[in-house]
Amino acid sequence: MKKLKLPDEVYKKLDSFTKSLMDWNKVHNLTGAKTYEAINEQIYDSIYPLTFLSKQNSLLDIGTGAGFPGMILAIAMPETECTLCEPLRKRASFLKFIVRELELTNVTVEANRVEDLEVRPYDLITSRAVTDTKTLIEWSRPFIGENTQMLFYKGEQVFEEVKGLESCKYELISRDQRNYLWIKKLGVS
């Protein structure tokens, strides 16, 4: 299993998360990642940005699904206050179960569409496999403060999508098929 250097306590919690996800997946089809190995690959994909991101005080993850990347980042960054936004009831119920089971004090699960969330600024906005970059930026706007950064987990399509980002300060970090679009400053639209 590919691993980043993180405290043992974090890996213990990630292991509990994996076991619970496998159990829930047998009953409720929460994610396509069904095996221990497949879930671990999603976990590594979720936390890989910790190799380049600095510490954040607050994070909003749009469309967390069964936990990627928001719940994984929340477990790995216990000092970051994380809001996980997931409208689908069974997925949000699983996220709430994990919060209770792992006694996570830094996580709030919002079982709503991002368009319906209470507006406030976040330091970091993340999203994986939800929608195109243009829509993600529009959805993120109400939550952007002075220093907000965005991190979108993208595939091949990102190379087309960044063509609209000329006025933004961004970096693309590629790993295998994954392209992490790290927007450090939004330009004027």
Ligand SMILES: C[S@@+](CC[C@H](N)C(=O)[O-])C[C@H]1O[C@@H](n2cnc3c(N)ncnc32)[C@H](O)[C@@H]1O
């Ligand atoms: C393909 S899943 C990806 C889930 C997870 N991010 C992952 O990578 O495994 C897309 C998720 O986005 C959620 N979603 C769709 N529209 C949304 C919206 N307007 N606001 C928040 N979440 C939304 C869906 O409920 C779904 O769980």
